[in-house]
Amino acid sequence: MSFAQSWDFTPGARVVVDDLGKCSREYEWLEEPYVSPDGETVARVAALPDAEFSMAVGGEVWEETFDKIWYPRFSPDGRLTALVQSAGEWTMAVDGQAWETQFGYIWGTLFSESGDVIAAPIQADGQYGLAVDGQPWETLYENANQVLLSRDGKATAAVIQAKSLAQADIETFQQGIFSVAVNGEAWDAVFVNCWNPAFDATASRVAATVRRTLYDYTIAVDGKAWDGAYACAWGPVFNPATGQVAAPVRKAGAWGMAIDDRMAWEPRFAQLWQQAYTPDGGKLAAIAAVKFGEFTVVVDGAPWGVTFPVVTDLTVSPVGGRIAALGNAHNTDFAVLCDGKVWPGRYDMAWPPVWSPDGAHLAVAVERGGRFTVVCDGKAYPQSFDKCFAPAFSPDGTKVLIRAVADNKLHRIVAPVAAFTG
């Protein structure tokens, strides 16, 4: 059951916070508002007198205060997390409760899909790894980066530095000092580089891009590298149905898609990246440049008929095999691309597209002339705001939750899809 099933989806508009500057304690300043996924409350870092910091949630300041606080983020299940420092030590606070274990530093909070697991990369005494719900990996490393938490929250992984490197020691580096650790345990193999580790659907396998020499790029799955050597490669993804691994690879000056070390899409693209499978594994989509400077979406090797100077934010629907992305002209004139067609509106900025759970509808937060609104299936909500956060759909896909700020108030609007008429 998704957390959204407990949200209020009664159609209508409510002001849920009537003064975003409200704060139960005297404060020096309040930082950017973060709105809970259900749109019922807002959290802001509150700088209190005497260089103390805490979170103001709906205006109520957490009891505990800290020397520093940053990176407030709501978990998908509605818990508020923040990274906090007391007496020189850092940890995670969840709904005002700090984890017991403290670290030299903590950053980049990660959530499982349902939000039940919270993890973050940590540094303790100069050693690196991840902590999951407060529990650090048993083994930490000289460095760990490019961290990830599986969707089900059961596994974590990171690229780790397996061997020490003296200053400017290019020889040792080229012999390979990097690997991937899964739940803290490193692969046996080391590579010159490892990048972009990815889990399969059940978090039982991990694939990563690796460099075996300065020139030989390939993909390694659970530590075993493909035979094929490529001039370059971007991060891999698993087919959720078959477990096959797909990665964009470069050959003879052009990009193609390799699946399990075979060229599935011939190298004919000027760029190819951000590939994603539909959840049933039936389709593989990616962002590609069909020619220099002409970007589009490619589905199973076939490009859409429309190109933009820039395409970003490829998103696949949870069911139904639908695909959306954003196109723009050098960060202006944003357009929404959906199943090969372009919606009519053009915007100064657009945020990542959001699919309804049934894949029937698509909503996007957009900005034009400093005003924000939400567009659903190509039609705008007839009201604009000072700011809109990511929209969400009701579990049945018939209504859109708009979370917006206007006149220093937090508005929560539940609008049936039919209410988008603009």
Next chain:
Amino acid sequence: MSTIADRLIEDEGLRRGVSRLTPEKIEKVFKELIAGECGARLKTYVESCVRCGMCAKACHYYMSHKDPSYTPVAKVSQTMWRLLAAGGRVEPQVIYECAQVAYTECNLCRRCIHYCPLGIDTGYIISVVRRLCHKLGVTPQYIQDTAHSHSAVLNQMWVKDDEWPDTLQWQEEEAREEFPGLRIPLDVEGADFMYSVIAPEPKFRTQLIYQAAAIFNAAGLNWTMPATPGWDNSNMAMFTGDSEIMSRVERAHYETAQRLRVKRIVMGECGHAFRAVYDVANRWLGWKWHPVPVVHSVEFFWELIQQGRIKITHKYADPVTIHDPCNIIRGRGLMDKLREVTHFLCENVVEMSPNREHNYCCCAGGGVINCGPPFKNVRIVGNSIKAEQLRATGVHTLVAPCHNCHGGLEDIISKFGLGMHTKFLGDLIYELMEKPEAE
């Protein structure tokens, strides 16, 4: 006339690199490179050069040594022409020589384009030589280490993922002593711009981050710095010839700006980083232009001054001169804006000669300074012409809005006893700006 063989310098990276080569291997890699990556541009340049030597006086190395082997055309004849004539089948020692010329005796400053009647871009040809040397594994040790760092942590100086935000928070805390309530807003989605810097700033020159924060704070700007990798806009892989790592770094930089939904990227005072972001790596990635607009600090400060957002209490009284960094002057045409900003800040600006697009390079750029201690002297004695140019201004303050230029010019100033000091525009603005009264 000497040749490169007369002045070889020991470097571990070059020495070990050539020890693994054979003429067969060199030939194979060279032929693949020429066939696969070099189109009409290289061919046109090679075929159209009339060996007139007009480019000689363009190059500060030649102007400093007055030895013809340092002329742009001689650099090409000692490298690319030599390789082409042999079909790439040369002894490994030749690659050592090519690498030393390409990495340490050419700054890719592109001054010579302006002197060549045919518009030949020697810097481009030398970049191809570097690409070859990279593919052969013959690169100077220190700059190769920076390329390794780029590959592993996406920044030039092995700064780890925690060290970056930790440093910003520390600078923010320090700055709040002077500017109560100042923020370095980390990872704020939807800010007007993302401010990116080069890795030496968090590592050695944190005051520059402090100063930028003070200026943006005073100007009341809506800005952010990323909390993730993608914050470093420098790119030494561009200069080693490792285009693949260059592009990985730039992809992260642009995708970070895209993720943060900023309208544009403002870059600190660095020239080579601007070249990588604005001109080179974006194109290797398949974008015709930059996917997110990129503004160099010189231009950004100019904008802020136009908008009346920079308020100074007085002008800098001592006379200053201006060094024009190649990558933002020849590469972007910011010479007028640089002057307008400098005149806004300073009472008395003494121009050096030649200047603007004809300015002599600092001799540190193009990755030369990053080749480290073995080659330090090459770039200092190779730029005595710059020392003469600086001395002739008779001033003690040198404005140079580029990190590499700072490093190179400071070494020249000290070696030739010029009694000058270098300043970034950010140094001057910070020094002169209105500040809250100390309590």
